[in-house]
Amino acid sequence: MQANAVEDLLTSMQTAKGTPAVWETAAAFFDACGFDRIIYLDMGPGRDRVMATMPDAWMAHYTERNLARIDPFMRYCAASLMPVGTGVDYLEEHSYLDPRERGFIREAAETGFRSGMSCMIRVKGPMGAAGWNLGSTMPRHQLEKVFARQGDVIRLAAHFSHEKLAQSDGAAETARVELSPRETECLHWLAAGLRTKEIADRMGIRPITVELHLRNARTKLGAQTREQALARAIAAGLLAV
Known part of the structure; x- marks a missing residue:
């Protein structure tokens, strides 16, 4: 992982007070990575949060027409922790989409959302779903280069930002967790970018x-x-990066 990028995000998050400040910090981080059309959702019992850097007119259109009911991200990406390509540049790979869903993606493309990648935190289930649609005005080949270089950092940032957003409104779990010294050390080396064999x-x-x-x-x-696991350990103060 690129330690400097993660450290900068962590430092900024420490001084961010309240949900708007945490969101602005996360959005700025992703924008610096090239993701200027991001959508974050956290839905479940007692909560219904959607935040985005999409144009205001599009978000109003999305809400007024209840487009969540045909949003392919909600229907398909939120069902798996595996990353899924999103946006019009990936449309040909998703032959299962119906005409309305394809139309939705083309409408989003008119706002500049050309390509993206899902990063789910919690898949659809009894507790709802939470995750990110990291979209961009970049063409697909450029987006994939960014993920090839910075994928680990981007995924950790998505998880950490989710934890901080949950903490900012009191939704995060507060149960005390105690990790063993070996568990902490393994997470430390994982955060440093080492793979399993290298850690061993x-x-x-x-x-x-x-x-x-x-x-x-x-x-x-x-x-x-x-x-x-890394994001939660860092957010809980159990691990320093």
């Missing part, structure tokens, strides 16, 4: 033991992915 070599243990420590850390933190 650095710590003098087997790769399968690293996997065990990381799995235990995810369980304790209530995380579904490594990125989410």
Whole structure:
């Protein structure tokens, strides 16, 4: 991972007070990465949050016409933690979309949303869904180059920003989590950009033991992915980057 980018985001988040400031900090980070058409959602029992850097006219149009009912991101991307290409540049890959859904994507393209990538935090289920549609005016080939270079940083930033947004309005879980020294060390090296075998070599243990420590850390933190575990550990002050 690119440590400087993550450190800059963390530093900015520490001084951000309240949801608007946290959102502006996150949006500025993604904009600097080239994502100038981002949409964030966190929906579930007792909450219904949609935030975006899309044009105001488009958001008003989206709300007034209740376009969430045909939004392919809500219907398909929110069903999987795997990243999914979004926007008109990826339209040919999604043959399952019906005419209304295709029309929706073409309408979004008129606002400049050309290509994007989903980054789900929580897939659709009893607790709702949460995640990001990281969109851009960039063409697809440029967006994919950005993800190839900075994918780890972008995913960690998405998870961390979600945690800070939840904290800012009191929605984050407050249960005390205690990680073992080995679990903390594995997360530390993961945040530094090391892969499983590299962490094992650095710590003098087997790769399968690293996997065990990381799995235990995810369980304790209530995380579904490594990125989410890192974000929650950092947001809770359990890990310094």
